[in-house]
Amino acid sequence: MPNKARPRREWSPQSPIDVLWIPRSAMRPAEGDTTDCILVVGISRPKMAAAFLTVVLLSLFLTFHILYDSAVYSLHAATAVESRTVELVSQVRATPPLLFSSKVHFPRTSRHLPQAIIIGVRKCGTRALLEMLFLHPQIQKAAGEVHFFDRDDNYVKGLEWYRRKMPYSFRGQITIEKSPSYFVTPEVPERIRAMNASVKLLLIVREPVTRAISDYTQLRTHAATASTMTNGTPRSVLLQQQQQQLQQQQQAARSFEELVIRPDGSINESYRPVAISLYHTYMHRWLEVFSREQILIVNGDQLIEDPVPQLRRIENFLGLEPRIGRHNFYFNHTKGFYCLRNETSEKCLKESKGRRHPRVNPIVVTKLRRFFNEHNQRFYELVGEDLGWPEE
Numbered sequence: 092m093p094n095k096a097r098p099r100r101e102w103s104p105q106s107p108i109d110v111l112w113i114p115r116s117a118m119r120p121a122e123g124d125t126t127d128c129i130l131v132v133g134i135s136r137p138k139m140a141a142a143f144l145t146v147v148l149l150s151l152f153l154t155f156h157i158l159y160d161s162a163v164y165s166l167h168a169a170t171a172v173e174s175r176t177v178e179l180v181s182q183v184r185a186t187p188p189l190l191f192s193s194k195v196h197f198p199r200t201s202r203h204l205p206q207a208i209i210i211g212v213r214k215c216g217t218r219a220l221l222e223m224l225f226l227h228p229q230i231q232k233a234a235g236e237v238h239f240f241d242r243d244d245n246y247v248k249g250l251e252w253y254r255r256k257m258p259y260s261f262r263g264q265i266t267i268e269k270s271p272s273y274f275v276t277p278e279v280p281e282r283i284r285a286m287n288a289s290v291k292l293l294l295i296v297r298e299p300v301t302r303a304i305s306d307y308t309q310l311r312t313h314a315a316t317a318s319t320m321t322n323g324t325p326r327s328v329l330l331q332q333q334q335q336q337l338q339q340q341q342q343a344a345r346s347f348e349e350l351v352i353r354p355d356g357s358i359n360e361s362y363r364p365v366a367i368s369l370y371h372t373y374m375h376r377w378l379e380v381f382s383r384e385q386i387l388i389v390n391g392d393q394l395i396e397d398p399v400p401q402l403r404r405i406e407n408f409l410g411l412e413p414r415i416g417r418h419n420f421y422f423n424h425t426k427g428f429y430c431l432r433n434e435t436s437e438k439c440l441k442e443s444k445g446r447r448h449p450r451v452n453p454i455v456v457t458k459l460r461r462f463f464n465e466h467n468q469r470f471y472e473l474v475g476e477d478l479g480w481p482e483e
């Protein structure tokens with residue numbers, strides 16, 4: 092047989108599939124057949140061939156599936172962005188991923204500086220508030236506490252660093268972050284104003300004595316479990332950390348009553364859990380920098396009792412359609428708090444939220460309430476709202 096007419100094989104000795112091209116001239120012609128060569132595919136190792144074909148088909152299926160999903164998603168996203176209606180955005184993010192981080196990067200999304208910030212107060216329900224707001228399809232939240240404005244070592248990294256800490260969001264969505272120590276750090280109001288003078292601020296407060304007990308409970312828990320990080324930490328910082336830790340441990344060994352009441356019977360105003368509950372001492376700084384209309388006071392005790400009315404006020408304040416409703420909550424009797432749900436998942440806040448508080452002597456509670464009463468009145472005057480906290 093001349094070289095030209097010789098069948099050509101395309102396979103390797105390892106291949107389970109043999110491909111053989113046979114020239115037309117080597118075949119007995121069939122009537123009306125005009126083809127000049129035919130392809131013969133043979134299977135030499137059937138098991139291997141089956142496995143090989145399965146892998147090929149699976150890869151094809153997966154590739155097609157990913158391409159299809161991404162095309163459908165882009166289509167939805169594009170529609171949502173263009174029409175800018177809440178309805179369409181909620182189709183794209185119909186079910187906020189309660190259980191997953193909001194770091195997902197969908198097409199047509201980008202990171203934005205926050206348009207709203209939860210500035211505090213520590214232990215007043217800042218985490219609960221952020222998670223509850225995230226039920227709204229128009230809200231994206233930063234994953235952790237960013238501490239950009241209150242920590243100098245973060246602030247010097249600049250706004251671009253801060254922006255990169257934010258989640259991806261669609262145009263028209265509101266990005267929110269929470270860092271409770273913003274409220275009490277003197278430099279923060281001016282720094283936030285320098286970023287965006289028309290930013291919206293959420294301040295969540297609780298009845299000051301309850302907040303102080305919650306703060307004490309947290310400090311005691313941390314002191315019991317804290318360990319100093321030694322890796323690469325300068326010796327001076329390490330020493331400072333150890334001293335702080337020792338002080339915390341010594342304090343943690345003492346009862347709340349011992350820490351808040353001095354031996355002479357006066358209130359220990361310099362004890363941090365007491366000092367932070369003196370809201371008016373920090374509030375005036377914020378009102379020197381921002382207009383009252385830019386700050387919404389959220390009642391943290393009411394958020395625990397019945398979240399929806401507080402959330403409705405916030406939706407209104409942020410200029411959002413009311414979307415968070417009773418269907419988003421269920422009361423968990425074991426935890427003693429409301430937990431969150433959407434169409435696909437349910438979520439309670441982690442164990443460190445909703446800790447059991449120690450029993451505090453009622454005489455001390457009354458004494459503290461009387462002490463705080465005057466300070467609360469000053470806070471009410473500053474914000475123009477009476478939060479109705481007990482006077483004794």
Ligand SMILES: Nc1ncnc2c1ncn2[C@@H]1O[C@H](COP(=O)(O)OS(=O)(=O)O)[C@@H](OP(=O)(O)O)[C@H]1O
Nearest residue numbers: 213214215216217218219305428429440444445446
């Ligand atoms: N739904 C729900 N589930 C659990 N916990 C809730 C909830 N709503 C409000 N809270 C209250 O939030 C308190 C913790 O406040 P923060 O998140 O601001 O604490 S922190 O400053 O960030 O450490 C936390 O304080 P403790 O009770 O002392 O743990 C809670 O009382």
